[in-house]
Amino acid sequence: MRDGRRQLVVIGAGFAGLACARAAAQRGVETTVLEAQPEPGHRIRTTGVLVKEAADAWDVPRSLTRKIHGVRLYSPSLDWVDLERPGYYFLATETGALLAWWAREAARHGVEVCWDVPFSGSQDVSDGTVWLLGQGFGCEYLVGADGARSTVARDRGLDANQELLSGFELECVGLGGVAEDRLHVFLDSELAPGYIAWIVPGTSCYQVGLACRHPHRPDPEQLIASLSRRFDTRHLTVLGHRCGWIPVGGPLRRIGDERSLLVGDAAGWVSPLTAGGIHTSIEWGRLAGIAVADHLLDGGPLPHQALRRSIPSFRYKRWLRRLVDIEMPNPVVDRLLSVPLMRQIARLVFFHHRGVMSRDAWREWLGSSRARLEGLGVRS
Ligand SMILES: Cc1cc2nc3c(=O)[nH]c(=O)nc-3n(C[C@H](O)[C@H](O)[C@H](O)COP(=O)(O)OP(=O)(O)OC[C@H]3O[C@@H](n4cnc5c(N)ncnc54)[C@H](O)[C@@H]3O)c2cc1C
Numbered sequence: 161m162r163d164g165r166r167q168l169v170v171i172g173a174g175f176a177g178l179a180c181a182r183a184a185a186q187r188g189v190e191t192t193v194l195e196a197q198p199e200p201g202h203r204i205r206t207t208g209v210l211v212k213e214a215a216d217a218w219d220v221p222r223s224l225t226r227k228i229h230g231v232r233l234y235s236p237s238l239d240w241v242d243l244e245r246p247g248y249y250f251l252a253t254e255t256g257a258l259l260a261w262w263a264r265e266a267a268r269h270g271v272e273v274c275w276d277v278p279f280s281g282s283q284d285v286s287d288g289t290v291w292l293l294g295q296g297f298g299c300e301y302l303v304g305a306d307g308a309r310s311t312v313a314r315d316r317g318l319d320a321n322q323e324l325l326s327g328f329e330l331e332c333v334g335l336g337g338v339a340e341d342r343l344h345v346f347l348d349s350e351l352a353p354g355y356i357a358w359i360v361p362g363t364s365c366y367q368v369g370l371a372c373r374h375p376h377r378p379d380p381e382q383l384i385a386s387l388s389r390r391f392d393t394r395h396l397t398v399l400g401h402r403c404g405w406i407p408v409g410g411p412l413r414r415i416g417d418e419r420s421l422l423v424g425d426a427a428g429w430v431s432p433l434t435a436g437g438i439h440t441s442i443e444w445g446r447l448a449g450i451a452v453a454d455h456l457l458d459g460g461p462l463p464h465q466a467l468r469r470s471i472p473s474f475r476y477k478r479w480l481r482r483l484v485d486i487e488m489p490n491p492v493v494d495r496l497l498s499v500p501l502m503r504q505i506a507r508l509v510f511f512h513h514r515g516v517m518s519r520d521a522w523r524e525w526l527g528s529s530r531a532r533l534e535g536l537g538v539r540s
Contacts, residue, residue: 165289166192169299171279171312176424176441177305178266183449185270189456196278200263201256205404207367208255214439215251224258225251226363231510232342235497236490238390245511252362281315290419302420308405310426321428323409325355328378329369331400336392349487351386408432410474416464423448432474432481
């Protein structure tokens with residue numbers, strides 16, 4: 161630190177903040193992360209399932225993960241269909257340990273990570289410093305990676321997430337009858353209006369959760385009562401819980417100014433449809449770190465302007481979210497899930513993270529439709 165001023169301060173040691181800090185530090189930016197929690201994984205606010213692309217891009221230690229090869233999608237009446245894609249898998253994670261590993265990775269690249277240091281506000285000084293209130297130091301540039309309800313966004317007058325899901329998850333043992341190689345996904349507009357419920361056979365326990373469109377509130381007791389219609393819950397023991405907000409309105413527009421930038425959930429970088437945000441937090445958090453380094457070290461454009469080209473708008477997923485928000489009655493959902501076309505769409509959503517309208521997704525869909533028609537004796 162020179163003259164009580166760091167080059168870059170990142171608020172939040174989650175996936176996005178650490179990815180951004182690591183990339184900037186690796187390029188020579190003097191980088192500090194301030195995290196409100198006393199240690200990594202102290203309070204976990206995610207299920208922590210990684211898509212294959214994230215694990216591949218990032219060389220996650222396999223000892224902290226468990227592969228799951230497909231999705232079992234349940235209708236409200238608990239009929240189900242298995243969805244798979246050859247060669248594809250998801251990874252359940254030892255999430256606290258994974259965050260600790262990710263923090264060590266950042267430190268290895270030169271990032272100073274300070275735990276138990278909450279950010280409360282900032283003040284711009286005429287010499288270009290962003291002064292951090294109550295910290296006794298400032299920085300040249302500030303990044304807010306402090307989650308869906310970002311204090312940095314509020315403090316800097318940037319956009320804030322308006323469309324949110326409220327998520328709640330139980331960590332439990334003693335749940336009988338769960339196929340271990342599936343992510344179990346439950347569609348039920350009464351139980352989880354605006355989203356889904358789930359069982360993830362995790363690395364050391366079952367993660368049983370649900371999320372609802374705000375202002376609905378997740379009701380874990382109702383969830384267990386509903387699951388007991390298909391699974392053996394008599395010996396279920398709850399070990400802990402996780403909860404948090406998920407932004408589903410898509411990437412925010414005003415995510416930066418001359419001296420600051422939002423990344424990750426704070427910037428709305430979450431799929432509006434699947435509500436997965438870890439992969440995007442890491443991938444785009446890294447791009448943000450590169451943009452900040454280019455700006456600070458080489459006079460590159462303001463980072464939020466540089467990022468504009470790289471962050472997609474999630475246009476189609478936002479449309480599909482509107483459909484989910486209609487909260488269709490359960491009998492309609494039951495009927496829809498029995499239609500092969502709807503199952504194909506569900507498969508695209510779960511297995512094509514590059515976009516449900518991507519060329520790959522449609523090529524695969526056309527391929528499987530042709531194979532089915534040929535199976536029926538129809539030649540195209
Ligand atoms: C219940 C639930 C389940 C989910 N499941 C999945 C899933 O399985 N797969 C997936 O891809 N996505 C999932 N998501 C979404 C995913 O967790 C997020 O998109 C992702 O974690 C965002 O990372 P982030 O670093 O932007 O924010 P966060 O992970 O929220 O990290 C923000 C960090 O900032 C810190 N912080 C906050 N305020 C301050 C402050 N004032 N000062 C200092 N530090 C502060 C917080 O303590 C936290 O460590 C889930 C979300 C929820 C809520």
